[in-house]
Amino acid sequence: MTNTSISTIHTLARAYFDRLVHLRRDLHAYPELSGQEVRTALVLAGILAQLGLKVHVDRSSHGLWADLITDPGQPYVALRVDMDALPITEINSVSYRSTNPGVMHACGHDVHAAIGIGVASVLTRMQMSLPGNVRFIFQPEEEEITGAQRMLRAGALKNPTPAAIFGLHVAPLPAGQIGWTDNLFLAGFAHYLVTLTPQAGAHSTPPNLDPLVQHCCRAIQRLNQWTLPESWPEMAAFWSLMQAGPPALKRFIIYDATPNLEDPSAFYGQFGLGIKAATPNLQKAALGRVRAVLNPLCQHARYRIEPMGSMIDMRNHPELVRTNLTALEKALGAEQLIHLNAAFPFNCEDFAYYTKVVPGAMFWLGAANPQEGKYALLHTPDFDVDERCIETGTIAMATLIINTLSTITCGS
Numbered sequence: 001m002t003n004t005s006i007s008t009i010h011t012l013a014r015a016y017f018d019r020l021v022h023l024r025r026d027l028h029a030y031p032e033l034s035g036q037e038v039r040t041a042l043v044l045a046g047i048l049a050q051l052g053l054k055v056h057v058d059r060s061s062h063g064l065w066a067d068l069i070t071d072p073g074q075p076y077v078a079l080r081v082d083m084d085a086l087p088i089t090e091i092n093s094v095s096y097r098s099t100n101p102g103v104m105h106a107c108g109h110d111v112h113a114a115i116g117i118g119v120a121s122v123l124t125r126m127q128m129s130l131p132g133n134v135r136f137i138f139q140p141e142e143e144e145i146t147g148a149q150r151m152l153r154a155g156a157l158k159n160p161t162p163a164a165i166f167g168l169h170v171a172p173l174p175a176g177q178i179g180w181t182d183n184l185f186l187a188g189f190a191h192y193l194v195t196l197t198p199q200a201g202a203h204s205t206p207p208n209l210d211p212l213v214q215h216c217c218r219a220i221q222r223l224n225q226w227t228l229p230e231s232w233p234e235m236a237a238f239w240s241l242m243q244a245g246p247p248a249l250k251r252f253i254i255y256d257a258t259p260n261l262e263d264p265s266a267f268y269g270q271f272g273l274g275i276k277a278a279t280p281n282l283q284k285a286a287l288g289r290v291r292a293v294l295n296p297l298c299q300h301a302r303y304r305i306e307p308m309g310s311m312i313d314m315r316n317h318p319e320l321v322r323t324n325l326t327a328l329e330k331a332l333g334a335e336q337l338i339h340l341n342a343a344f345p346f347n348c349e350d351f352a353y354y355t356k357v358v359p360g361a362m363f364w365l366g367a368a369n370p371q372e373g374k375y376a377l378l379h380t381p382d383f384d385v386d387e388r389c390i391e392t393g394t395i396a397m398a399t400l401i402i403n404t405l406s407t408i409t410c411g412s
């Protein structure tokens, strides 16, 4: 990766910055839930078409992808961004706050979509010197973890199949920083439904199982060694812990047992159980620990644990990450790259499904500015970012794409 390319990326990312902020604020003001990304897709497709890219709209969802083709005989590298919002009511009083009641971009997918457009704009301007082709994938329904699989079914990684795919997610790290790992990025999960039933003959009248359900849930929650940090200082401490990567954190299990208190009649004697674990073996062990907790509590009731769905873990391709570190350091400064030796254990990512098809890597994009009261704590009603992260994200992703294309075409 030449210094000239990096300096051109910087110049162009700066030149497009105001437009990208405007786009991010527009998407933020009109958030759409998973599966309803109609306006979002229309806006993004319009911009991509204006850039002169070949836009493919998936008719089975609101997803789309756009190809920047410089030479069809050369390899492709893909960038995936997501674009859906969450059922959260925004409490920020910013000028671009959500105008859609009860819906909010509280996970930064508006920022990701703007960065996708940023990278497409920058690389389109650089296409004469681009050593290959690029596919920009704008994915819907990430929050429901159905979008990636929909896009794969629609052919997003076909005709041709890209040599690699990159993604990013905003994070409660200071803006300007990029968090990377060449290992587990985010764990998958397994969901279960636990049903309690009275033991035959134990009671002459049906007992009220609600107190037992709540008791079981509290006991399972107490198995957690790690809890989601809720304040900026706690979060900063947790990122330091992820950098250090102590063995206990590398072997995390997160339990989530919740009775449905709002509608107890619909879930009589039942509760949901979610488990995220660092490895499949830990996932299995976790279920054993849940049974060990439930057995003594359920002496007068039977319980049944049924699998309800699962999600694979998101593991970065080690070589793909390693071959790009020098270029990223050149583009952003070595001090801005944060090496994480443990995964963030509390979230999942359906980007994982693309990485089962082609080598893939995801990066954390620092988006916080605590001095300005922007903490980028995901899925909170006062979520907001330092928008300078849009420039950092654009530079990082453009660098990764060009460097990967150069590496492939040079055969090194």
Ligand SMILES: [Zn+2]
Residues within 6 Å of the ligand: 107, 108, 109, 142, 169
């Ligand atoms: Zn997200």
